[in-house]
Amino acid sequence: MNSKTQNKIAIGTLYGVAGLVVLILLALLGYILVSGLPQLSWHFLTAPAKAFLKGGGVGVQLYNSFYLLILAMLISFPIALGAAIYLYEYARDNWVTTTIRTAIEILSSLPSVVVGLFGFLFFVVKLRLGFSILSGAFALTFFNLPLLTRSIEDSLRTIDLSQREGGLALGLSRWETITRVILPAAVPSILTGVILSAGRVFGEAAALIYTAGQSAPALDFTDWNPFNISSPLNPMRPAETLAVHIWKINSEGIMPDAKAISSGSSAVLVLAILLFNFAARYLGKRLYKRLTSA
């Protein structure tokens, strides 16, 4: 067989494989959207769920998903940022940093159900936080931290060494160089990383089943006192998220329209994550443009 035919076969195979991946993705997306989009309505997106009757919505779950996402990000972003700055800007390559990096890698490959069970034993039971948004947010932090740290570290890596030298040569201290030159320059790419990881957190179910719980008590959206049990802001209430809701109605849902609710919820979830991804690209590009060219 001559090299030309070989080449053709190789390219053909690669095209085939790539096409297959795209096809599977499109089929999945198509199925979810085709079966889910017809269920969507303002009522569906805002009404609370019903346990036995038809006509329930996912309003509370949707809100819980966002609230939990924001809390988890508020906790994990500062830690990830600090860790990434330390690892990339300060730490020298020695056994300590190697150990930290290995630990981060192992943590990132941990199955999320294990993170969930750990969260259950530690936050829910040991620290007596109960099934609560707070327990869920901590569990999600464990789940999110490794990837976020890695992505911020990668963002810092894209900033050229000459920028650091430029800062130092102006008589800026190392800390000033990092906070005033490197971080602003890395903001677009850090932001992209944050939004992409937000998408992952938003769709996470296994880590939340045993921590944030599987029930969504009705919320009173007029009560913004975080100490009241029905307040949307209360971090100590159990909070089923959209992803957990999908899992739950598929395994034990007894409402007559369980299938429709599940399809609708899936569509909402997929749309939200698509939105995160597009937002990440758009914002990242725009910020980069604004910061770098006229």
Add this chain to the structure above:
Amino acid sequence: MSEEILTTQDLHLYYGEKEALKGINLNFTDKGITALIGPSGCGKSTYLRTLNRMNDLIPNVTITGTIKFKGQNLYAPSADTVQIRKEIGMVFQQPNPFPFSIYDNVIYGLRIAGEKDKEKLDAVVEKSLRQAAVWDEVKDHLHESALALSGGQQQRVCIARVLAVSPEIILLDEPTSALDPVSSSQIEATLLNLRHDYTIIIVTHNLQQASRIADRTAFFMNGELIEVDQTKNIFMNPAQKQTEDYISGRFG
């Protein structure tokens, strides 16, 4: 002869085990341009970077000997690298403006030092950019990104950025090697304008450049300082055979 502002005595530098500078003794008088020339890998850039402690960033570097700036040892334990680099600024081979506006680039050092007075900052921006001979080209778009400028303009903005923190000494590490001939000659003109007010030390691969702008020239080879003299003497009448061979292009 004006006073000596920067003195180097028996300076050795090791990258791990490898000795890159083998006992350099070299002094710089206040004001004027000194060019450091020599073949690639001769240690001239390494030497330049010891003068404001930029080699600190590289792991496994050991430095012995003394470098004194106005009588103060730069490598004394009590030496403040941040302060040193404010007084001994540096311009690099690749123009490295920050990804911000031209205005912000120039005042970055001052703003971080806490200067808030808008009028004063405006004045410094104009003065520095004028000194760097780039004011006329950028004055109408000071608030646009510095990355949109040409390489030569970027490099002059980088020079202005260093001037804005009013250093005494400016180190330049092959500042024109990444630039086209026209931009290079603009940088040279800029440096000639600055030579009465600053002590300028420039590493260059370009012998013509050294002969055009430098008052004094130092020739490095294999980590040693072979010869330093008035530029005219180095090029017309070098004392060392090695210098003559290099100048006449017999190696390097």
